[in-house]
Amino acid sequence: MLQFKLEDEEGRQAALERYDISEPRIEPFERITSLVKAVLGVPMCAVTFIDGDRQRIHTRQGFDVAETPRSASFCQHTIASTGPLVVPDARRDLRFSDNPFVTEGTLSSYLGVPLTTPDGYNLGALCAMDTVARQFDPAEIELLARFAALVVEELELRTIARYDALTGAVTRRTFVEESKRVIDRFARYARPGALLLFDIDHFKSINDTFGHPAGDDVLRRVAQVAEETLRPSDMLGRIGGEEFGILLPETERADARACAERLRQAIASLHMPELSGRGISASFGLSCLSGFVGSPEGWIAEADAALYMAKRSGRNRCVDAGALDEAPGPVAQELSWEI
Structure with a gap:
């Protein structure tokens, strides 16, 4: 030594x-x-x-x-x-x-x-x-x-x-374990927390058009941009394939929305020559802790429902699961936000 x-x-x-x-x-x-x-x-x-x-x-x-x-x-x-x-x-x-x-x-x-x-x-x-x-x-x-x-x-x-070997993000198992700790802190001390799920838009098309090595480069760059955007206390996880999750402890809804929008814009501004000018974007679903969230699986499912609405309403946008609960009907376009 x-x-x-x-x-x-x-x-x-x-x-x-x-x-x-x-x-x-x-x-x-x-x-x-x-x-x-x-x-x-x-x-x-x-x-x-x-x-x-x-x-x-x-x-x-x-x-x-x-x-x-x-x-x-x-x-x-x-x-x-x-x-x-x-x-x-x-x-x-x-x-x-x-x-x-x-x-x-x-x-x-x-x-x-x-x-x-x-x-x-x-x-x-x-x-x-x-x-x-x-x-x-x-x-x-x-x-x-x-x-x-x-x-x-x-x-x-x-x-x-x-840790995931390709992106450096934590694995799904580790992400779920840490999600439970954030839920427990909310239940015991009413400390806020938020969970973001995001999915790289049209990722299969990127793999099919430019090959899996290029797809792997996209995953690595997106993870890098996410890590640069987040605080030390936040956690980036690779949930599976092209889907990532972000845990935001001690974070209220407005700050979680702002974080999602910053990251969405950062990903959209990525330029990768190997994609021959093709852009990269991601869709986001947000879920903030409430008394209705009792498990990591339930919390992830709530954010995933918001992510599904973001993709269905045109992609490259963020949807808040809390707004979904308040909406009178399937109006996902109105539930996305801009900072």
């Missing part, structure tokens, strides 16, 4: 945020920590991450502390090194002798191996801990390093499963 990666805290934090560690239980982590605890004969083992000014103890065996200040963690010392951190007796180590876990007798010895990403950032540590002083021999250190590599491998696999 290059030394500057150890000192690049902004890059390290950004690397951590690329990985999906939001789930409270990750079964492979639990199996790994359970094995480490048994094989090394330690009473405690954990997968930890340094996240800003805190240590997140994600998966733990033998104790039940979920979070500590970064300043009070052994892990912050582990991620500052390219190799394992071995502390045979924390009571005699000036770095840790006044640590509250040490002074109260909970932790006396520590072995930690950095969780290093393929691009060289230390996200956290896999650590084994004992209540008594002990020496960890080279074979035990090597064994823990191998288990740490498995933790990183699992993080990578989860990331691959989370």
Whole structure:
């Protein structure tokens, strides 16, 4: 690992945020920590991450502390090194002798191996801990390093499963999972949220006329434009084929409409030479959270109904499902809006 990666805290934090560690239980982590605890004969083992000014103890065996200040963690010392951190007796180590876990007798010895990403950032540590002083021999250190590599491998696999390989948008499964979280926040705290579905107009014709490689380029460019248009808190998902979804948490109807129109215009302004002058457009359906939305599937279906009306009424426009509910009849042309 290059030394500057150890000192690049902004890059390290950004690397951590690329990985999906939001789930409270990750079964492979639990199996790994359970094995480490048994094989090394330690009473405690954990997968930890340094996240800003805190240590997140994600998966733990033998104790039940979920979070500590970064300043009070052994892990912050582990991620500052390219190799394992071995502390045979924390009571005699000036770095840790006044640590509250040490002074109260909970932790006396520590072995930690950095969780290093393929691009060289230390996200956290896999650590084994004992209540008594002990020496960890080279074979035990090597064994823990191998288990740490498995933790990183699992993080990578989860990331691959989370994102669509062609466009970089999240997969439908991930999109649905995050939709449920937004719905839950609405139900519990009445926090607003909006969902956009959009579909590239006449995409089959693009594939048939210019070939699938050109169609793939269109998908990539549209996804790129969407990502450039959205806020960091928004989520772009590829729902299937040429259909995308956008989650807009903490967003009221007027702002969601404005976002949809900005993106519609951005897509319509795309120029791709490989399409020989042919333009690109997209149709949008919007659904804002209400008491009638109880599931991700229902929310997506409501936005999809609005998207269907946008396509039926001429494409390259946005339709609000809320306006559909209020309309006296099938007047989709009147339900689209302009900003």
